[in-house]
Amino acid sequence: MSEPIGEIKKSTSTHARRVIAYIVLIILSILCLFWFYILLIYSTRSNGEIQKGITFIPSTHFVENFKNLVNSSQPVFQGLRNSLIIACSSALLSTYFSTLTAYAIHVYDFKLKKFIFTFILMIMMVPTQVTVLGFIQLMTKMNLINNFIPLIVPTIAAPVTFYYLKQYMESALPLALIEAARIDGSGEIRTFNTIALPLMKPAIAVQAIFTFVSSWNNYFIPTFILKKEKMKTIPIIIAQLRSSDYLKFDMGQVYMMITLSIFPVIIVYLILSKHIVSGIAMGSVKG
């Protein structure tokens, strides 16, 4: 007699927990999406409409705001182009060489292997900000100010990307395969490029996205490297806009500019979100 009552009790408590879970999740989702919704709405409104106050209904000035921004004095499109060049090159170089580094540790056996692996794990968390002073001085000496190189090449040594790829390699790249390639007479570099790289594609894709995004969003170091107006990336231009008295500008253009710097990443993310969300947990904590 007591058992069915227990069952019913249990199922009602599960039911109640489910309802609470849905309510909390919906509230949090609204909290996450609200800002981007408002942003999108505001980028469709003219400056006059924006001054009239808040609304949740889109207006019709999206194209007009875009055109005004193209013709404005803000070098937004130059900035987007610069950001795109730096972020794409970083993603490419960083993932290729991080895979190579992971391959070196995974496939070969050499004296300093353990030491180097431990060392990379230890420097993984040290932030770049603490060396930025020496970095700026060195780049000045090397005559690399107003050059994209200081923002692209350092991503070759990316401990986090390396660690993720190393973890993935352990399950995706059997050593027997490399052994077989050697027997077939394939050189080591060719084996890496034609056998290891293709097998690592899913993990490389995830890391390429992360590198792209962090490079695209990077603000602190580029401000010290890119001084020339036409070299500046989009976060620097946004910071400049903030330091001018921009609330008096055409706010339609301002919202359009924020939209242009945020939405490309969101769109790519939404297309690839399945891989990204399942990819985050993989490399980081499986210890």
Add this chain to the structure above:
Amino acid sequence: MAQNQASVAPMGKGKKSKVVRYNRWGYIFLIPFIAVFLVFNLIPLISTFYNSFFENYMAQLNHVGPNFVGFQNYKTLFADGKIWQYAGNTAIMWVMGFIPQIIVSLLLAQWFSDTRLKLKGSTFFKTVIYMPNLIMASAFSLLFFALFSDGGPINDLLMKMHILDEPFKFFSSKWATRSLVAAMNFLMWFGNTTILLMAGIMGIDVSLYEAAEVDGANSWQRFTRITLPLLKPILIYVMITSLIGGIQMFDVPQILTNGTGNPTDSTMTLIMYLNKHLYSKNYGMGGAISVVLFLLTGALSLLVYNIMYRKKDKEA
């Protein structure tokens, strides 16, 4: 037997030298990483340390130094007390964001991994809550500044809903500005933490929960007696990595307050302080702050390393 060994030995030797020949490539493939690390990380780190022992700044248009001053920069740094205030600001804003973050993330991770709840659309929710993590912090801050400005949409909304009678000046209030920074950090990071904790919970042996259930444990007891203790290493990992991230807090308060740390220096963080010195080309003081931050984050990194990898090494 002896013959056997004799015949094996040369073969083994031959194989070994071949392996060594291949293993040479291990070093060759590490060259790009090591070269880039040396040039772009290690040399800058050393020269940052070196700079911290020199007086080197601009006074109006005159360049002073570089003159060797020993630990004078460090003495100045700690004597004027500003660094403590900024460390305090950073800590306060980090805690204000981290506490709700860890509570919400634990709750969500537990729900997402609870098979009994059978939540529908969990992929959708995970996608949505992770999204703010990818947003450009500077653009997000500019957006928040526009939305929360005195005549901005949020004030307008609050007045239309009759919560406010007149616009609330968010950026003139110390705690409102700090809360906005904390809220943005929360929004940007709770999705990430949720997914990490979920991976941890998924790794817990299901039979433990089944056994607890047979013994009559309710969901709260299962959570506090099984999930939390077994999740401890990952919780510590999340906390320390978040703390390291918190020490680096820059983009959000910098753009939100236009680098001023207003009102009255209450949102000035450690990296904003460093940025100020770098911007005014005071390399001595900039170096001293960098070294202090390096030691702080380095110590925390070692802690992460010990928790995550040392234990695994021992087991292996």
